[in-house]
Each structure stands twice: as C-alpha cells, then as structure tokens.
Amino acid sequence: MEIHFESEKPIYLQIAEQLEEAILSGAFPEETQIPSTTEISITFKINPATALKGINLLVDADIIYKKRGLGMFVKAGAKNRILEQHKQAFYQTYIVTLLSEAKTLKISKAKLLDMIERGYEYESPDSERSRNGI
C-alpha cells in the first residue's frame, strides 16, 4: 500500500481504495480483521481522523463492519461487492477518460474501435506478439 500525497485524490479516498485492493487481492480475507485506524495512521503518517474517514467509507459501502471491542472486520461477500462497484465505475474511470484523450489526439471512432480489437487479439496471454503489435 502506498499513499500519493501529490495526487488529486483525497487521502481518505486513497485509503479506502487501497483497503479495497487489499481485500480483492486476498491480503485481507473475508471475516478477518483489518488494521486499526491507529496502525494505518502510523504506517502512512496521516491524521487518524483521515484514516477513520477512509474506513467509514467502506463501512457505509457494506465492505467492512465493526465488531464491538475488537476492531474492524471484512464482511462476508465483500469481495463480490467490490468487484460489482468497480464494474460500475469502469465507464466513468476508463471510457470517459479514453474518449477525451482520443479526442485530443484526433483518433477517430473507427480507429479507436480498431485499437480495442487489436488489444484483444494481441494482449491475450498466449499471444507471442503481445505488447509488440502495432
């Protein structure tokens, strides 16, 4: 996990996203405890209130829950819920940005669709020409 202090993204959002990534990767399995606000604040040298704000975002999203007197735990089914959210965010995060950059570079719609096709062809894991294909 790493926090980018120069990023446009607020730190509490970065904390929430990185915890989600850790849950997706299996580093924090469902029904296990995640690091405390204090641990997160010390590790990243951030204000504990900022760490708490990030954690609360995940509580609201039904990803983690509080066990009284014990700490925060990953909820059962959290992994699937995160995947669903990421799919929903995919359009906004990638497609919108992609189209705006394509516009700047004057790449036509046909050319763009062609590139996506090519991506599917060449970037498949068993393709030898992977990453070289132009």
Add this chain to the structure above:
Amino acid sequence: MSRLILKEVEMEFEKSNLQSIISAEFELGHLYGILGRNGAGKTTLLNLLSGRKYPSKGAVFLDQEPIWENPAALPKIYYCGDPKDFPPTMYIYRLIHWIAALRPAFSPEKAEKLCETFSLPQDVRFSSLSTGQKTAFQLAVALSSGAEFILFDEPFLGLDANTRHLFYQELLSIFSKGTITCLFATHWVEEIESILDEILIFEKGKLVLKDSCEHLIQNSYQVSGPSELIDRFCLEQKVLQIQTLGGLKTAIILGPQPPALEGLTFSKISLSELVLALTDQKGGASHA
C-alpha cells in the same frame, strides 16, 4: 472536553512596533499547524499559550481557568522547543528525574523508554548531545509530559529522517488515544502537512487565516495556460500567486475548482504550496 483559549490577547514584538489583538481557540483532539514566515509571531503565540509570556492585554484560558501562574492549569500545557529549558551540565538520567520532580504528570519511565527508542545516551551531560539529539530529547520529554496540550516549536531542528519517523510513530500512537492536542510551529510544512488537520497562518503578528486542512485543500487550485486566457480567467478570481514562463502563466487561486474550461489546465495543490502562496503576498491582506 478541554479547550485552550486565547481571549483578545495582545501580541507585542519588542524589536518592532507591531501590535495586534488575537483571539483563537484550540480544541482537544486536533493537530494544529502554526505557520508563517520568520518573525510572524509563531513563538510569541506558543509562549503566550504556555504561560511563559504574560500578555499585556487579554488572557489565556484553559476552559474557564486563566492559566497565568495557575498550578491547576499549567501542568496540562507543555512547551517544547527551547534547549535552554534544561540545565546544560546535568546528566540525562538525572535530568529526567529533575523534570519528574517539577511536573507531577510527567512519566520518567516513558521518557527513559523514548530515549532508548530514539537511541539517546543517558549517561552524558545534556550539553554534550548533538543538535539533533538535543531536539530528540526534548521531543521525548514532551511526549512523556502527560500534558493535554503539547506545543512544539520547530520540532525537527537537526533531527535525522529515522528519528523523525520514530517520532511520528510515537506521536500518532499517543494521539490516537484521543487525550492530547498538539500545536506545531514550523517552517517545514511539507514534512508535517499529512498529519495536520487545522492550520493557522500568521503574518506580521496578525492571525490571517484559521481553517481546516480539508477545507483549504478543497478550496484552492492551480490553473495554467496561455497568458491571455489566464489573465481573462483571473479577473474574477481570488488570485494568490501568478508565475510566468514565457507565454505560459500559472496561477494559484483560492476558491472551489471550476469545471473544465477549454485551453486551461486545472490541478490541485498541496498544503505547503498553498501556504507558500498565502504568505508570499506583499502587503499582507487577510484572505479568510
């Protein structure tokens, strides 16, 4: 809920004729940054808040109690930053017990443990410590003071990166318990900005801005583009700073970031960049 309150206190500067009346409140559970250029009044403020300097007008209160020579209030406030507070010829291990005799809330055990954490020798005189070691010892004492309000005056003087890291670990684990408030007067904003949640900016003895870091970050941005476009855009904005690089201009602006505009590039700026822009103004007008 403790509060340290500055009520219409006069800030005086002996060397110049600057004078101003300041009121401010510090609440439990926050990490405040006291920022400003040299001679802006940061140390004067901390001296007033810790009862080391008597205000010629107004008073400092801990909740309802005036702190001046008040044995009930003063142990709850600790000023950290003047190595002259310690007798130079005293050995460190004796110094720790000397402080314990003066400050009942101080924990000598905690201080000894922190000296070990910061790799400080205890069988030497205070005067034989290096600059950074003196700072580290002062920080160890501050974190063991048992005070609710800890006022750090340039807490990183000569301190190496490892000890700074250890200091943050100790500070944040104590702070997380929710029983202390810290004020940091420093010039090194980028070093500490990630842990601060509120800042106060001083300029020539005047408090020119007090705001939460979150609000400040949300309410400031940088915009760059061709000179003409920037000049036109800036007409209706609160501009803090403009930099010119050939035909390219970059402005730092206070206010919410507007939606994208053709030809202009918007980006967020860090707290340290913002503070630099805020204290860079000649004339020193208020921006709040």
